[in-house]
Amino acid sequence: MVRVLRVAPDSIASELGIVPGTELLRANGRDLADFLDWEFLTADDAFELEARLPDGEEVVFDIERGDGDTMGIELEPPNVRRCANRCEFCFIEGLPKGLRKPLYMRDDDYRLSFAYGNFATLSNLKERDFARILEYRLSPLYVSVHATPWEARKKLLNNPRVPNIVEQLRRITAGGIQFHGQMVVVPGLNDREVLEQSLADLYAFGDACLSVALVPVGLTQFSHIYTGESMDAGNATRILEAAERWAERAQRERGEPWVYGSDELYLLADRPLPAAAHYGDFAQIENGVGAVTSLRERVAEGLSRLPRIDGRRIGVVTGRAMAPLMPALLDRLTAATGARFELIEATNSLFGPTVTTAGLLVGADILRSLEGRTDLDLALIPAETINDNGIFLDDKAFVDVREALPMPVYPSYDFVDVLEHEDKPSCSLSGATDA
Numbered sequence: 066m067v068r069v070l071r072v073a074p075d076s077i078a079s080e081l082g083i084v085p086g087t088e089l090l091r092a093n094g095r096d097l098a099d100f101l102d103w104e105f106l107t108a109d110d111a112f113e114l115e116a117r118l119p120d121g122e123e124v125v126f127d128i129e130r131g132d133g134d135t136m137g138i139e140l141e142p143p144n145v146r147r148c149a150n151r152c153e154f155c156f157i158e159g160l161p162k163g164l165r166k167p168l169y170m171r172d173d174d175y176r177l178s179f180a181y182g183n184f185a186t187l188s189n190l191k192e193r194d195f196a197r198i199l200e201y202r203l204s205p206l207y208v209s210v211h212a213t214p215w216e217a218r219k220k221l222l223n224n225p226r227v228p229n230i231v232e233q234l235r236r237i238t239a240g241g242i243q244f245h246g247q248m249v250v251v252p253g254l255n256d257r258e259v260l261e262q263s264l265a266d267l268y269a270f271g272d273a274c275l276s277v278a279l280v281p282v283g284l285t286q287f288s289h290i291y292t293g294e295s296m297d298a299g300n301a302t303r304i305l306e307a308a309e310r311w312a313e314r315a316q317r318e319r320g321e322p323w324v325y326g327s328d329e330l331y332l333l334a335d336r337p338l339p340a341a342a343h344y345g346d347f348a349q350i351e352n353g354v355g356a357v358t359s360l361r362e363r364v365a366e367g368l369s370r371l372p373r374i375d376g377r378r379i380g381v382v383t384g385r386a387m388a389p390l391m392p393a394l395l396d397r398l399t400a401a402t403g404a405r406f407e408l409i410e411a412t413n414s415l416f417g418p419t420v421t422t423a424g425l426l427v428g429a430d431i432l433r434s435l436e437g438r439t440d441l442d443l444a445l446i447p448a449e450t451i452n453d454n455g456i457f458l459d460d461k462a463f464v465d466v467r468e469a470l471p472m473p474v475y476p477s478y479d480f481v482d483v484l485e486h487e488d489k490p491s492c493s494l495s496g497a498t499d500a
């Protein structure tokens with residue numbers, strides 16, 4: 066059963082009298098267990114829908130819809146499938162106590178992998194899940210492979226019952242499903258031979274394995290189950306060299322690099338980031354693969370849209386990882402706008418100084434970086450630090466942080482998104498709400 070959260074006005078559902086709270090039971094006689102069933106079993110133009118209205122009345126609707134007509138139903142959020150692992154590198158295990166509850170939720174859900182590109186280990190798949198993946202053709206999936214040698218994967222996931230991922234992938238790819246893979250690389254556990262074997266196994270899937278991202282392990286000061294070696298420049302370099310060997314082969318044989326090091330690996334190894342052409346359609350950008358290159362591209366494309374704002378003093382807050390790359394970008398912005406940019410490198414007070422990603426800075430870091438800076442006309446902060454409700458990871462509200470600071474503060478994804486409006490009298494906020 067799935068339950069209706071909202072009904073769009075003038076939609077098929079509202080005409081039928083379906084209201085919030087209605088339970089949708091079956092479509093064409095098949096049980097509706099979740100949003101996937103709802104999507105796929107009601108995809109035809111005509112179907113029979115059994116529902117229970119909030120007053121308990123059970124109704125059967127014969128639905129026929131024309132081209133482009135939608136039901137107008139938004140479902141209640143699904144119960145997310147929890148993970149059965151305790152990965153060496155689990156970021157959630159590295160969270161401090163006392164944060165808001167949803168941050169501690171360890172989801173491992175193939176349905177969200179298909180729907181939103183969340184990575185899933187597939188370690189909690191049941192027979193019924195395999196059947197659904199194949200029947201609904203849930204492709205591509207985003208799979209946290211981490212290692213293909215079974216014993217290494219059990220160790221990495223701290224789960225002796227984890228299934229053999231190669232067999233699982235064989236099963237779904239035999240049914241025409243493609244996947245993007247990721248490996249969080251832990252020196253001493255899945256680098257060197259394990260990495261080599263894993264890339265060989267994944268490459269053997271041919272076109273079914275669309276891409277592989279190699280991401281360096283990232284720990285906070287609270288990570289307590291880690292047994293690997295430290296991820297230093299030497300390890301990062303070795304991992305990138307392995308990736309490049311496979312990427313050269315893939316480029317020759319498949320016409321694309323196929324395996325990609327995340328930006329963080331390049332920064333750790335102090336090696337230049339590849340150009341945009343290397344990343345193709347940036348399929349793993351959410352995984353930090355090509356994000357910096359994409360940012361550079363967006364800035365370059367946006368420069369011509371920027372107004373002259375000569376002499377304005379603009380603070381740009383970022384984390385330590387991005388700081389070395391910023392001066393070149395800010396120079397370009399200065400040339401285009403005439404503004405004076407000041408790079409402000411913030412340290413992560415919640416997760417500790419080992420966490421250097423700009424997007425994980427918290428409200429307290431922004432406050433500390435900008436308080437008392439009456440010399441700045443405005444400040445830009447990474448928009449990724451704030452969720453859809455305008456809240457930082459430390460539960461501070463963006464509006465409160467903004468109110469406490471002496472200059473206007475704007476969340477920004479690529480500088481251009483804010484600066485292109487800066488000659489207008491009222492600048493709209495990007496990326497955050499007052500909610």
Ligand code: SF4
Nearest residue numbers: 148150151152155171
């Ligand atoms: S799969 Fe691993 S990394 Fe992901 S939530 Fe579970 S324990 Fe954490």
